Amino acid sequence: MALEELFSLVKRLSEATGCGGDEEEVVEIITSELEGKAELGRDRMGNLIAKVGSGRPKIMLAAHMDEVGLIVRHIDEKGFIKFAKLGGINDQILLGQRVKLKTTNGSYVYGA
Known part of the structure; x- marks a missing residue:
């Protein structure tokens, strides 16, 4: 490659x-x-x-395909979103971060 x-x-x-x-x-x-x-x-x-292949030695490569994220728990009347963490996210890095929200129909909404 x-x-x-x-x-x-x-x-x-x-x-x-x-x-x-x-x-x-x-x-x-x-x-x-x-x-x-x-x-x-x-x-x-x-x-x-x-x-891949069938010979020896056999080698295993294990890797995560998932990533840490957030799940929407509540949207208030002003449009503020409350999240729950999925995985080990440090709260200190969340402030001011851009987010990509996946909607129930599979489309995305971007925000900060």
């Missing part, structure tokens, strides 16, 4: 939405990259499993 292709892949993975329990966008990117190069499957927990 050329360096430019690698940068493109890292950019697509970094921009993909993948909060815990909603990693499908990340799975689609990884699957499209590995199709034809590996035997792909999913287990009951939703993990993506890719097998």
Whole structure:
């Protein structure tokens, strides 16, 4: 893989939405990259499993596909949103951060 292709892949993975329990966008990117190069499957927990070759030694690469995120718990009458954390987010870094909200119909709303 050329360096430019690698940068493109890292950019697509970094921009993909993948909060815990909603990693499908990340799975689609990884699957499209590995199709034809590996035997792909999913287990009951939703993990993506890719097998390459059949020889020895066997090597396992395990990596998270999910990311920390927030879930909307309440929107008040003024439009302020109350969140609950999904994963280990430090409260001190949240102030002033841009957010990408996934709506119930799958579209996105951006805010700060």
